[in-house]
Amino acid sequence: MHSQVLLAKKLKNFQAYVNAISKKKVSKSAEDDEFEQWQKSRQLAKPKDQLELTDAELKEIIPRVLQSVNVQQPDNLVQYSFNLGEFVPIPPTGNAILVFSHKGTYLHKESDDARKQLIAQGIDPQDLGAAPSVVAVQTEGAAAVKETESEDEEEGEKSEEEGEGGEEASQVPAEGDEEPQAQAAPAAGKKIINQFNFCERAALTYTNPRMSRDTQTIPPPKATYSANVLQWIIYDEYQQDYDEQQLEKERERERREQGKMTVSKPGVKKGTGKVHLNEALQARLFECWRTLERMLNLNTYDYIAKDYRYWEDPADEFREEEGTLLPLWKFSYEKTKKNTVTDILWNPHYYDLFAVCLGYLDFMKPVKGGAICLYTIKNPSFPDYICLTESAVMCIDIHQKYPYMLVVGLYDGNVMVYNIQATCKAPAFQSNSVTQKHSNIVWEVKWAEDLPDGEMNFYSVSSDGKVIHWILMQNEFAVTTIINLYLEKDPVRGPDGTLVKRKACASCVAFHPENPLIYLVGTEEGLIYKCSTTYSTAYLFTYNAHNMPVYRVDYNKLNSAIFASCSGDWRIKIWEDNRHEPLFVFDLGSCVGDVKWAPYSSTVFGAVTSKGSAYIFDLNVNKYKPICMQAIVSKKKYKLSRIAFNNNLPIIICGDDKGSVTALKLSPNLRVPCKPPKKQQHLDQHTLQLMKLEKLLSLVREPTVLTPPPDPAGSTDS
Amino acid sequence: MAEGEGGGDKKELEKKVVHTYPLVRNSDMIDEMKLESVEIVVTACEKHSANNELAARMIKEQMDKKFGPPFHVVVGEGYGFEITYECKSLLYMYFAGTLAICIWKA
Numbered sequence: 001m002h003s004q005v006l007l008a009k010k011l012k013n014f015q016a017y018v019n020a021i022s023k024k025k026v027s028k029s030a031e032d033d034e035f036e037q038w039q040k041s042r043q044l045a046k047p048k049d050q051l052e053l054t055d056a057e058l059k060e061i062i063p064r065v066l067q068s069v070n071v072q073q074p075d076n077l078v079q080y081s082f083n084l085g086e087f088v089p090i091p092p093t094g095n096a097i098l099v100f101s102h103k104g105t106y107l108h109k110e111s112d113d114a115r116k117q118l119i120a121q122g123i124d125p126q127d128l129g130a131a132p133s134v135v136a137v138q139t140e141g142a143a144a145v146k147e148t149e150s151e152d153e154e155e156g157e158k159s160e161e162e163g164e165g166g167e168e169a170s171q172v173p174a175e176g177d178e179e180p181q182a183q184a185a186p187a188a189g190k191k192i193i194n195q196f197n198f199c200e201r202a203a204l205t206y207t208n209p210r211m212s213r214d215t216q217t218i219p220p221p222k223a224t225y226s227a228n229v230l231q232w233i234i235y236d237e238y239q240q241d242y243d244e245q246q247l248e249k250e251r252e253r254e255r256r257e258q259g260k261m262t263v264s265k266p267g268v269k270k271g272t273g274k275v276h277l278n279e280a281l282q283a284r285l286f287e288c289w290r291t292l293e294r295m296l297n298l299n300t301y302d303y304i305a306k307d308y309r310y311w312e313d314p315a316d317e318f319r320e321e322e323g324t325l326l327p328l329w330k331f332s333y334e335k336t337k338k339n340t341v342t343d344i345l346w347n348p349h350y351y352d353l354f355a356v357c358l359g360y361l362d363f364m365k366p367v368k369g370g371a372i373c374l375y376t377i378k379n380p381s382f383p384d385y386i387c388l389t390e391s392a393v394m395c396i397d398i399h400q401k402y403p404y405m406l407v408v409g410l411y412d413g414n415v416m417v418y419n420i421q422a423t424c425k426a427p428a429f430q431s432n433s434v435t436q437k438h439s440n441i442v443w444e445v446k447w448a449e450d451l452p453d454g455e456m457n458f459y460s461v462s463s464d465g466k467v468i469h470w471i472l473m474q475n476e477f478a479v480t481t482i483i484n485l486y487l488e489k490d491p492v493r494g495p496d497g498t499l500v501k502r503k504a505c506a507s508c509v510a511f512h513p514e515n516p517l518i519y520l521v522g523t524e525e526g527l528i529y530k531c532s533t534t535y536s537t538a539y540l541f542t543y544n545a546h547n548m549p550v551y552r553v554d555y556n557k558l559n560s561a562i563f564a565s566c567s568g569d570w571r572i573k574i575w576e577d578n579r580h581e582p583l584f585v586f587d588l589g590s591c592v593g594d595v596k597w598a599p600y601s602s603t604v605f606g607a608v609t610s611k612g613s614a615y616i617f618d619l620n621v622n623k624y625k626p627i628c629m630q631a632i633v634s635k636k637k638y639k640l641s642r643i644a645f646n647n648n649l650p651i652i653i654c655g656d657d658k659g660s661v662t663a664l665k666l667s668p669n670l671r672v673p674c675k676p677p678k679k680q681q682h683l684d685q686h687t688l689q690l691m692k693l694e695k696l697l698s699l700v701r702e703p704t705v706l707t708p709p710p711d712p713a714g715s716t717d718s
Numbered sequence: 719m720a721e722g723e724g725g726g727d728k729k730e731l732e733k734k735v736v737h738t739y740p741l742v743r744n745s746d747m748i749d750e751m752k753l754e755s756v757e758i759v760v761t762a763c764e765k766h767s768a769n770n771e772l773a774a775r776m777i778k779e780q781m782d783k784k785f786g787p788p789f790h791v792v793v794g795e796g797y798g799f800e801i802t803y804e805c806k807s808l809l810y811m812y813f814a815g816t817l818a819i820c821i822w823k824a
Binding site for chain 2 (some may be wrong): 223224228231238
C-alpha cells in the first residue's frame with residue numbers, strides 16, 4: 001500500500017519535471033526565430049492520441065506556487081495491522097527523497113581498514129606525511145558534498161527543479177575526485193591503476209587453410225642372413241681360405257712360369273686372325289679325335305684292361321717263393337722304332353703317365369735323331385706327347401712339383417727343358433751348344449729342390465767327368481760346375497809333356513733322398529763316388545764297385561742307407577752307406593742294364609738284362625736267387641735296357657733297344673706285404689718294412705765283424 | 719713310404735698354425751665401404767682384444783659416424799643369428815682366429 005502511494009507521488013514528480021522541460025523549450029524557441037522557421041517548414045509528426053489544444057489554451061500560463069509545506073506528502077498514512085485487527089497510522093516518512101545511491105570505496109586513512117590495506121600494499125602508514133592529508137581532506141570534502149545532497153529535502157527539491165543544472169553540478173565533484181587521486185599517486189610513489197579505464201583490443205589474423213597430404217616411399221630393400229658362429233667353423237673357414245690362398249699363389253706362379261716359357265720360346269709365329277681361327281678349330285677337332293681314339297682303344301684292349309685290373313695269377317698260391325710277370329700292353333711309336341729306350345720314368349703326379357727317352361746305346365750303329373714320348377696306359381697305341389729332338393735323348397727327369405716340366409740330357413752333351421704344357425715342339429730352355437754344355441754324352445739329369453727364391457734347378461752328369469748344376473733363369477741357364485771327377489791316380493804325361501789328370505767318366509747319378517747335398521756318381525771305370533755338392537774337389541767316399549761301367553745307382557726307397565748298383569760286369573750289388581764291401585752280390589749272367597728298388601717293399605728290386613730278361617728279387621724271400629726271372633722279349637732280337645716300377649700300381653715297365661716299352665703286371669707273390677708279428681699288431685707297414693730290412697742286414701753284416709774292415713763302417717752304426 | 723710319412727707330419731705342423739688375419743665371410747657392401755669397415759673392425763678388436771663389448775660399441779659408434787645410423791654389431795666367439803638387414807650393409811667376418819663379427823644396418 002505504502003509503495004503504491006510512493007509510486008503515485010513519484011509519477012507526479014516526473015510530470016512536473018516534464019512540464020518544466022517543455023516550458024523551457026518554449027522559452028528557448030522564442031529566443032531564436034530562425035530555427036523556428038526552419039522547423040515550421042516541416043510537418044511535425046505527432047502521435048495520434050496527442051491532445052489538440054487551442055492557441056489560447058497553449059498560451060495560458062499556469063502559475064506555480066512554492067510553499068514551505070510539501071503538499072504532496074501525505075500526513076495520514078495508515079497501515080492495516082493484522083495483529084491488532086485495525087489500521088495503525090504510520091509515522092510520517094520525512095522529507096528526504098533518495099535519488100541516487102552509490103557505495104563509495106574510500107576509506108579514512110586513519111581507520112583500521114586503511115592501515116591494513118596500506119600494510120598489505122607494503123607501504124608504511126607512518127610514511128604517509130602531509131601530502132596524503134590533502135587527499136584525506138579532499139575525500140572528506142567529497143563525502144560532505146554527498147551528505148548535503150542527500151540530507152536536505154529542500155535542496156533535493158531544488159536539484160529536481162533545476163534538472164540539468166543538478167546533473168552538471170554532480171559531475172563537477174566527480175571530476176574533482178579524479179584529480180586529487182592523480183595528484184596523490186605520484187606523491188605516494190606508486191600509480192594506482194584505474195581498474196575501469198582500460199580497453200581491450202583484439203585482432204584476428206588470417207589463418208592458413210590446412211590440408212594433410214601423405215606419401216609412402218618404397219622401403220629400402222632388405223634381406224635376411226643367418227649363420228652360426230662356432231670355434232670349429234671359424235677354424236675350418238680359416239683353413240679353407242688359407243689353402244685357397246696357397247693355391248692361388250701356386251697358380252700365380254705357374255702363370256708366371258708359363259709366361260716365361262712363351263717368352264723364351266723361339267720362333268713364335270704371330271698368325272693372322274684366320275690362322276688363329278684355324279688353329280682353334282684344329283684344336284677342337286684334335287680333342288674329338290683324341291676322345292675317339294681312346295674309345296677305340298678301350299674296345300681294342302678291353303681284355304688287357306680286364307687282366308690288368310682283375311687277373312691275379314692263381315698259380316701263385318701253389319708256388320712257394322716265386323712269382324710271374326703278366327705282359328700287358330706294348331707301347332711303341334712308328335718313328336722311333338730304331339731307337340733304344342735309354343730311360344723310362346713314371347710321372348710323379350699322373351700315375352698312369354710315363355715318359356720314354358729314345359736314343360741309342362749301340363755306338364757302332366748311330367741313329368739320327370731322338371725323341372721323348374709320353375704314354376699313358378689308357379692309350380697304348382699312340383704316345384700322348386711327342387717331343388722330337390735332333391740328337392739322341394739319353395736321360396730324363398720330371399719335376400716333382402711341376403709334372404709338366406721335363407729336363408732331358410742329349411747324346412751331344414746338351415741339356416734341354418721342356419714345358420709340355422706349353423708346347424712339345426720346342427724346348428723352353430736349351431743349353432748353348434757352344435759355351436755351356438757337356439763335352440760328352442749326358443748320362444743322367446736330376447731335378448733338385450727349388451732354390452729359396454723359387455728358381456728351378458737341376459744337376460747333370462756326363463762322360464766328360466763333370467757334374468754340372470743348372471739354374472733356370474729368365475730364359476737361359478746359369479751354370480755351375482759342381483765337381484770334376486778326377487781319378488785318384490797319377491797324372492799321365494801328355495804328348496807335349498804336360499801332366500794330365502785323368503778324369504772318370506760319370507755314367508749315372510743318384511741323389512740322397514733325405515739329404516739333398518749328398519749324391520752318388522757311378523763311373524765307367526766301375527767306381528762309385530759319394531760326393532757332396534758343397535765340396536768341389538774331394539770325395540766323401542769311394543766304392544770300388546764294379547769292373548765295368550756302372551749303369552745305375554739307386555737308393556732304397558725306405559732305407560736311404562742302402563743302395564743298389566748294376567753294371568756291365570753282369571752283377572748287381574747291394575751296398576750300405578760307408579761300407580767298402582757290398583752286402584749282396586748277384587750275378588745275372590749278362591749285362592745288367594738297369595736296377596730299381598720297388599716303392600712298395602724295402603727288400604724288393606727289379607733288374608733287366610741285355611738278354612731280354614727281367615728279374616725281380618726279394619731279399620727277404622730268397623737271398624741268393626731272384627724270385628722271378630722272365631724273358632720279356634725275344635732273346636735273339638732284343639735287349640732290355642731300362643725298368644721302372646709304378647708308384648701306385650702293381651706294374652713295371654721295361655724298355656728295349658727297339659724303341660718299345662712293355663708293361664707287366666706283378667703277380668701277388670712278387671708284392672707280398674709284411675705280416676705283422678702277433679705281438680706287434682699295431683705297427684704299420686712302413687715300420688714293418690724297415691724292420692724286415694734291418695733284420696736282414698743284421699744277418700749279412702756279421703762277417704764284417706769277424707774280419708773288421710778299415711773302420712768307416714763303424715761310424716754309421718753309431 | 720718314408721716320403722708319405724714325412725708329408726703327413728708336415729701337414730700336421732701346418733694345421734697347428736692359427737691364422738689371425740681378417741677373413742670376410744660374407745658381405746654385400748660396396749668394396750670401398752667393406753675395406754673401411756674391415757679396418758674399423760680390426761682397429762677396434764685390436765684395441766679391445768679382451769673386451770668384446772667395448773669392441774662392439776666402438777665399431778658401432780664408428781660405423782654410425784661414418785655411414786649413418788643405425789648399425790648393429792655383434793662380436794663374439796660363439797653365437798647364432800638370423801637377421802634382416804638393409805641391403806648393401808652386411809658384413810660378416812672372422813678375425814684373430816677366434817672372433818666372429820657381424821655388422822648390419824636395419
